[in-house]
Amino acid sequence: MKITRRNIFWLKVAMHLVALTPIIYLVLLVLSESAGGDPVQYIIHYTGIGALNTLVMMLLISPIARRFKLGPIVQTRRLVGLYVFAYASLHLMAFISLDLLFEWSLLWQETIKRPYILIGMFSYIILFALAITSIPALRHKMGRQWQTLHRLVYLATALIPIHFYWSVKSEIIEPSIYIAIAVILLLIRAPLKRLLSKNILM
Amino acid sequence: MKFIKGITQKSSWDLKDSEVTPESVFNDRRNIIKALGLGALGASLPTSASAGIFDLFSDKKSTSQFVTAPLNFNPNPDFEINEHKTPINKVTSHNNFYEFGTSKQDPVDNAQDFNVKPWQLVIDGEVERPVTLDLDDLTKMMALEERTYRLRCVEAWSMVIPWVGFSLATLLNKAGVKAQGTHVAFETLYDPKQMPGQRSRRVGGGVHFPYVEGLTIAEAMNDLSFMAVGLYGKTLPPQNGAPIRLVVPWKYGFKSIKSIVRITVVKQQPPTSWNILAPNEYGFYANVNPMVDHLRWSQASERRIGEGGLFSAKRIATQPFNGYGDQVANLYQGLDLTKYF
Numbered sequence: 374m375k376i377t378r379r380n381i382f383w384l385k386v387a388m389h390l391v392a393l394t395p396i397i398y399l400v401l402l403v404l405s406e407s408a409g410g411d412p413v414q415y416i417i418h419y420t421g422i423g424a425l426n427t428l429v430m431m432l433l434i435s436p437i438a439r440r441f442k443l444g445p446i447v448q449t450r451r452l453v454g455l456y457v458f459a460y461a462s463l464h465l466m467a468f469i470s471l472d473l474l475f476e477w478s479l480l481w482q483e484t485i486k487r488p489y490i491l492i493g494m495f496s497y498i499i500l501f502a503l504a505i506t507s508i509p510a511l512r513h514k515m516g517r518q519w520q521t522l523h524r525l526v527y528l529a530t531a532l533i534p535i536h537f538y539w540s541v542k543s544e545i546i547e548p549s550i551y552i553a554i555a556v557i558l559l560l561i562r563a564p565l566k567r568l569l570s571k572n573i574l575m
Numbered sequence: 576m577k578f579i580k581g582i583t584q585k586s587s588w589d590l591k592d593s594e595v596t597p598e599s600v601f602n603d604r605r606n607i608i609k610a611l612g613l614g615a616l617g618a619s620l621p622t623s624a625s626a627g628i629f630d631l632f633s634d635k636k637s638t639s640q641f642v643t644a645p646l647n648f649n650p651n652p653d654f655e656i657n658e659h660k661t662p663i664n665k666v667t668s669h670n671n672f673y674e675f676g677t678s679k680q681d682p683v684d685n686a687q688d689f690n691v692k693p694w695q696l697v698i699d700g701e702v703e704r705p706v707t708l709d710l711d712d713l714t715k716m717m718a719l720e721e722r723t724y725r726l727r728c729v730e731a732w733s734m735v736i737p738w739v740g741f742s743l744a745t746l747l748n749k750a751g752v753k754a755q756g757t758h759v760a761f762e763t764l765y766d767p768k769q770m771p772g773q774r775s776r777r778v779g780g781g782v783h784f785p786y787v788e789g790l791t792i793a794e795a796m797n798d799l800s801f802m803a804v805g806l807y808g809k810t811l812p813p814q815n816g817a818p819i820r821l822v823v824p825w826k827y828g829f830k831s832i833k834s835i836v837r838i839t840v841v842k843q844q845p846p847t848s849w850n851i852l853a854p855n856e857y858g859f860y861a862n863v864n865p866m867v868d869h870l871r872w873s874q875a876s877e878r879r880i881g882e883g884g885l886f887s888a889k890r891i892a893t894q895p896f897n898g899y900g901d902q903v904a905n906l907y908q909g910l911d912l913t914k915y916f
Contacts, residue, residue, distance in 0.1 A: 406668070409669050410683075411669040413888070414679055470886070472878065476876075479876070482873065483873060486868070489871060542780070542853075543780045543852055544777070544781060546776070546781075547777070
């Protein structure tokens with residue numbers, strides 16, 4: 374199948390809609406009091422899962438492009454990646470504003486004391502760096518370093534499901550599934566063949 | 576305040592009419608989305624309203640509304656506190672009750688068809704007169720009183736709730752605790768047909784059911800330990816532990832076991848559900864203690880859920896024993912509370 378510019382345009386429109394709908398839905402749920410009497414944990418969980426799902430979708434783009442020979446769709450990765458950052462930002466903002474109620478000293482103490490918050494924050498810093506450097510001018514300026522920096526998304530992919538797993542009280546099934554998904558997404562990218570052939574050559 | 580014995584009186588927690596969401600509006604809240612003309616949006620999404628469309632896992636919700644009934648009680652002035660009460664709509668829609676699902680709104684969504692009639696409560700073990708009580712007989716037999724308690728969840732949020740019920744000690748004294756009894760064990764109903772969390776591990780969050788809790792005899796006989804059959808003047812809604820639950824306000828909320836079917840006086844410390852699940856995070860005592868952090872968060876402060884919107888909550892300092900130290904601190908003399916958390 375030949376992918377035209379027009380196809381990409383409409384694919385991007387669809388992606389925007391898919392990514393924005395859950396936010397609108399969350400706002401409606403909270404306004405109509407359908408997310409519980411005190412929806413703080415609900416909002417934090419919802420936006421966190423949103424970030425994770427968007428990350429999974431983003432990491433599926435390249436394998437799909439390769440498998441189905443749809444090369445041009447990799448152009449949508451930037452858009453989806455920025456939505457990962459947007460959801461992660463909402464998640465962090467909800468934690469700071471609704472749960473901690475802007476107690477910055479508590480945020481600092483909790484970050485250094487709690488491993489799950491620490492790796493969450495670390496992952497957010499990665500996403501922040503990737504989002505900032507997605508500005509085309511910066512990307513050009515960075516040259517080959519850009520690629521190196523953006524490989525950090527794989528580190529975030531490994532850390533974020535662990536952040537989820539460590540944060541729950543007892544419901545470990547859902548985070549375990551995300552860990553499995555992350556492992557698969559990382560494994561299909563692992564340059565196994567290259568590593569093996571190199572070893573043989575050397 | 577004047578009151579006549581046996582007659583329900585207005586008490587200080589009564590909010591002004593203007594402050595209260597009318598029950599019909601509250602129960603109808605989902606229809607607001609529809610009224611906004613956005614019903615189609617909701618309907619087109621794959622899961623039901625409160626599951627969150629990003630959640631991979633969701634379950635059917637109840638459609639009808641559980642009916643609560645007014646109770647006859649007297650306010651107990653010894654247990655009035657000068658703090659803003661958490662509005663009833665928040666008390667009844669923000670609950671931890673894993674038998675009905677793990678998120679806060681799952682119990683209100685999933686428990687409305689819960690059948691509490693008939694309900695039997697067994698009192699047995701090391702007692703003079705083991706007895707099986709029908710709950711209707713029990714509520715008639717006991718003089719009901721209202722007490723307003725702070726409720727501090729181990730997850731660092733808190734509420735102020737006017738409960739209706741009677742002290743646990745009066746109930747235990749009716750059965751007559753034998754001298755060799757050292758602890759009291761409590762058990763929640765086990766009924767997977769009615770409780771989806773007991774049917775499925777993923778709905779129930781991995782808790783081993785039936786949910787069990789326990790107190791020492793001294794804790795159980797303390798005047799603060801309360802058996803609640805109602806809140807805000809009416810019988811308990813299922814999400815709050817209908818038809819009868821424990822309320823031990825100086826301990827984290829998970830000690831206040833819901834929908835109790837059995838109270839057994841025993842000779843050794845009984846197993847308790849959260850302690851079984853994560854002994855490093857939840858101890859047997861579980862006294863509210865700002866000095867002992869939970870492994871994953873600080874217990875030094877708490878989000879007090881009060882009136883008003885999302886941003887109106889306040890973070891307040893957590894008190895040792897949730898502010899009930901005068902009544903209960905003596906129970907733990909010589910006990911290292913950082914070790915026996």
